[in-house]
Amino acid sequence: MDLVRGPRxxxxxxxxxxxxxIDVMSHPPPYQSEFHSNRYSPTNDKERNQTSVLEAKxxxxxxxxxxxxxxxxMYYEKYMTLKSKIDDRTNCSSxxxxxxxxxxxxxxxxxxxxxxxxxxxxxxxxxxxxxQNESPPPSQEGFKSYLEEIKPKVTKIVMQTDxxxxxxxxxxxxxxxxxxxxVTRDNPSPRxxxxxxxxxxxPVKKKVQRSAEDKSVIVVTYEGxxxxxxxxxxxxxxxxxxxxxANSTSGSTITLDLTxxxxxxxxxxxxxxxxxxxxxxxxVKQMASSLTKDPDFTAALANAISGKxxxxxxxx
DNA sequence: CGATTTTGACCAGCGC
DNA sequence: GCGCTGGTCAAAATCG
Numbered sequence: 371m372d373l374v375r376g377p378r379x380x381x382x383x384x385x386x387x388x389x390x391x392i393d394v395m396s397h398p399p400p401y402q403s404e405f406h407s408n409r410y411s412p413t414n415d416k417e418r419n420q421t422s423v424l425e426a427k428x429x430x431x432x433x434x435x436x437x438x439x440x441x442x443x444m445y446y447e448k449y450m451t452l453k454s455k456i457d458d459r460t461n462c463s464s465x466x467x468x469x470x471x472x473x474x475x476x477x478x479x480x481x482x483x484x485x486x487x488x489x490x491x492x493x494x495x496x497x498x499x500x501x502q503n504e505s506p507p508p509s510q511e512g513f514k515s516y517l518e519e520i521k522p523k524v525t526k527i528v529m530q531t532d533x534x535x536x537x538x539x540x541x542x543x544x545x546x547x548x549x550x551x552x553v554t555r556d557n558p559s560p561r562x563x564x565x566x567x568x569x570x571x572x573p574v575k576k577k578v579q580r581s582a583e584d585k586s587v588i589v590v591t592y593e594g595x596x597x598x599x600x601x602x603x604x605x606x607x608x609x610x611x612x613x614x615x616a617n618s619t620s621g622s623t624i625t626l627d628l629t630x631x632x633x634x635x636x637x638x639x640x641x642x643x644x645x646x647x648x649x650x651x652x653x654v655k656q657m658a659s660s661l662t663k664d665p666d667f668t669a670a671l672a673n674a675i676s677g678k679x680x681x682x683x684x685x686x
Numbered sequence: 687c688g689a690t691t692t693t694g695a696c697c698a699g700c701g702c
Numbered sequence: 703g704c705g706c707t708g709g710t711c712a713a714a715a716t717c718g
Contacts, residue, residue, distance in 0.1 A: 547689085547690065547691085548692080549710070550692095550710060551693075552707090554707080555706085561708085561709095563709070577709095688718095689716105690716080691717085692714085692715070692716085693714090694713095694714105695711085696712100697708105697710080698708095698710105699706105699709105700707085702704090702706105
């Protein structure tokens with residue numbers, strides 16, 4: 371799970387239903403003040419009843435909205451806490467140790483057991499320490515989920531390409547070296563294996579394969595995180611595209627990976643570059659698909675739409 | 687000539 | 703134990 375969240379205001383949904391956008395998170399809905407203004411003054415009991423019903427609904431929605439906002443804050447805090455623990459652990463492991471692991475011929479496959487062994491050898495105490503602060507104390511399930519969290523990050527990106535172009539080259543700004551190619555059982559298209567060659571010790575790998583269903587679609591799977599700055603800061607001609615989707619450990623989360631510190635100074639430039647129409651089309655489809663599956667989002671959307679309806683109603 | 691790609695061989699996990 | 707499969711290695715070929 372890689373929930374990237376900027377400043378609070380960035381989460382506001384600029385939902386445009388009807389004449390203008392609604393900021394559902396930070397501003398009280400316009401209809402709220404309309405009800406109490408002189409413009410709307412119910413004259414009979416029926417209207418008064420309707421008003422009170424609507425006001426009750428409004429209050430309830432605002433409460434739900436508040437609860438959801440609090441939950442979001444809570445999840446964000448939990449995420450940041452967990453992330454800092456993982457960062458601590460990553461920083462604590464010495465580079466020589468990593469290199470030894472890298473060079474070890476017996477470590478051809480990194481399995482769940484390998485992960486546990488690695489922790490036993492290098493950070494079992496810190497692992498316990500990390501759990502000591504958890505309340506309630508961690509169960510076996512909690513331990514498993516923790517291991518899931520610290521697993522090398524696996525992200526997938528789906529790209530629309532020209533079906534006539536048979537190359538498996540994906541320009542994401544990083545420097546990759548191909549080290550293998552294989553035809554897999556469930557897909558006639560070969561899968562290419564790449565390793566990040568920008569930094570010798572960078573553990574990131576990626577797999578590139580055309581979709582079995584649609585040859586024009588390339589599926590890129592990234593494993594791990596780069597331990598160096600983005601090459602685009604040095605090589606300005608390289609395109610900066612870092613939009614990860616469908617994180618394997620979290621389901622349908624869309625992640626706009628703009629967290630790489632070296633990327634921030636070039637944020638505006640990168641934003642201009644990702645205005646590539648093809649990219650945007652794919653991204654919008656994926657975002658729409660993921661967002662509609664998210665119950666929190668649909669609730670927020672329903673809230674916003676109902677708010678706009680109330681506003682229109684009050685204007686009549 | 688160094689870097690990168692290609693490609694067959696090899697290895698390890700997994701299911702039977 | 704055996705075969706299947708995905709992932710990796712490494713020598714040869716290719717490229718700039």
